[in-house]
Amino acid sequence: MNITISKQAKKYLDKCDKKTYSRLKAAIDGLATFDGDIVKLQGRKDEYRLKKPPYRIIFIHTPGTNNIHVKNIYPRGDAYKKG
Numbered sequence: 001m002n003i004t005i006s007k008q009a010k011k012y013l014d015k016c017d018k019k020t021y022s023r024l025k026a027a028i029d030g031l032a033t034f035d036g037d038i039v040k041l042q043g044r045k046d047e048y049r050l051k052k053p054p055y056r057i058i059f060i061h062t063p064g065t066n067n068i069h070v071k072n073i074y075p076r077g078d079a080y081k082k083g
Contacts, residue, residue, distance in 0.1 A: 001031070001032035001033075001066050001067075001068060002066055002067045002068070003028065003029070003031055003032060003068045003069075003070065004067070004068070004069045004070065005028070005069075005070045006069065006070060006071055006072060008071075008072050009057075009070045009071065009072050009073050012072070012073045013025070013073065020055075023052065024052060024055060024057070024073060027050055027052040027057060028057065028070055031050065031057075031059060031068050031070070032068070036050050036051070036052065037050065037051040037052075038050050038051075039051075041058070046060050046061060046062050046063070047059070047060055047071070048060075048061060049079065053076070054075055054076045055073055055074065055075060055076065056073070056074050056075075056076060056079035057070060057072075057073050058070075058071045058072050058073075058074065058079065059071055
């Protein structure tokens with residue numbers, strides 16, 4: 001499984017402290033096996049969210065491909081406000 005991270009998500013990860021960075025990085029690595037609390041987002045084509053409290057990792061997975069693109073990482077309150 002090929003996992004890519006957007007510029008915005010990378011920027012958010014770089015600002016995190018070491019403990020948070022390692023938790024989020026492990027969660028992103030687990031996307032290869034769809035491991036964790038993953039739900040398809042309603043009204044958005046091929047977009048899913050991974051819940052890693054208190055963060056939400058928004059990613060795109062097109063069925064039939066081995067590609068996952070991490071679109072962004074948000075705190076819980078901001079995750080669904082932004083497109």
